[in-house]
Amino acid sequence: MSEQQTVTDQHLKVSVDNGVMTIQFNRPQALNAVTREVILALDEAIERAATEARAVVITGDERSFCSGADLAGAANSSGGGGGVGLDVVNALIRKIRDLQVPTVAAVSGPAAGVGCSLALICDYVVMSENSYLMLAFTRIGLMPDGGATALVAASAGRHRALRMALTAEKVKAPTALEWGLASEVASADTYLQRAQEIATTFAQGPTLSLGITEAAINQAALSELDAALDRELEGQATLSATADFKEGVQAFLQKRTAKFEGK
Template sequence: MSSSVLTEVTGDVTTITINRPESLNALNEETFQSIGAAVTEAAENSRALILTGSERAFSSGADLQGGVAEREGIDLAGANAIIASILDLSIPTIAAVSGPAAGIGCSLALACDYLVMSEKSYLMLPFTKIGLMPDGGSTALVAASAGRHRALRLALTGEKLQAADALDWGLASEVVPAGSHLTRAEEVAAVFAQGPTLALTASKRAINRASLTALESSFGREVEGQDALRASADFAEGVAAFLDKRSPDFTGQ
């Protein structure tokens, strides 16, 4: 297991921690693959799973510090498969969110069955700010819980959706005082781990399949759209502006 992903097993509960605090737990290909391996192992050895981030963030999304090449280095189809595996996991999953859950990091959080947010945390789909579109299944995940116009609002504006609003929109399960998100997630996981696992699994899968009927086609549209957008001048400008800490000058090319 990579040092960018930590795994701890306590009784019947596995906790997976994204551990890149210097980048607010930004995700690269190595980190995604480590998350996927940890999720697979947890499904075999535990009765509940917690996914969280170290220190100040859940995840700030795809790593941009290496510029365009770093963002393009993520195998989006592979990342989608890992997100799909979390949705279809045979044990209940809980996301414990502090700080940002942004970009494809937001997709990871929303893929979990139960989302506990610190009152200081927020969800964000900032893709258009760098000339891209939402990915990681977020075009389906957000719309399924929050509705079309709210999904469009998040996708088109790239605004921060604070925890209280995420709860109101149906994107979070609970909002708890700052610093207590992981403790509360552990309490929820302990209850699930002691519950009727077969019934819990059947319930989550039935609800996911009823509400996420467009997920597979959304993955395909997102991959196709991102492939085209990553070849655009606007994407190169968006990443350059992000790294330079300035406003981008998009030209629609």
């Protein structure tokens, strides 16, 4: 992809400008909820970024960064991931971690479920003042995935990770910054511009040095990530076969309170 060229499809908008690749989720009608196809398209974009970009920005739109997995097909899924499939999610998370090109998340609205993981796996997180992080998995009888059990704990600590995972509360941008889950907070009008400014600074810098530095820090701080991804894969496979999961998804789709029975 050449500089200043933009490619848009039903999954993503991808552009490169002065060495910065901007990857934008393109499902505004679903608050940028991801399907398996979206994850595969994002994986392909990250693959290209390894050779075509000097920095990467991952973003959504004004309403939402990514609201998680699209649950429309979740009732019939197996193996977790809300119908997306943890095989492709885990491969993507590992690819972003191992990409020795600086990555910046520009977050607006919700970064929920796997969307939270996709934000936190980035090297730098800029949150709009109106945005929030959320691990809502227990509301449908699942557990956090996409590496969230390691990513949140690595940045915020065990008890805050448990608080997020068990209560499914919305962690708003100022609190996320205080907890170490965000690098900075910007206004709703400037968060994307700020993220692109940071990415441009990275792109104009010593990218070999930056890449080796972020790889070293990730290896130290996220040493449990691979094991966490494997545990989540096993746990979601078990939970997605339960009656509680089926009830949770039906309740979500029907916009009612779920009636869980612990089985």
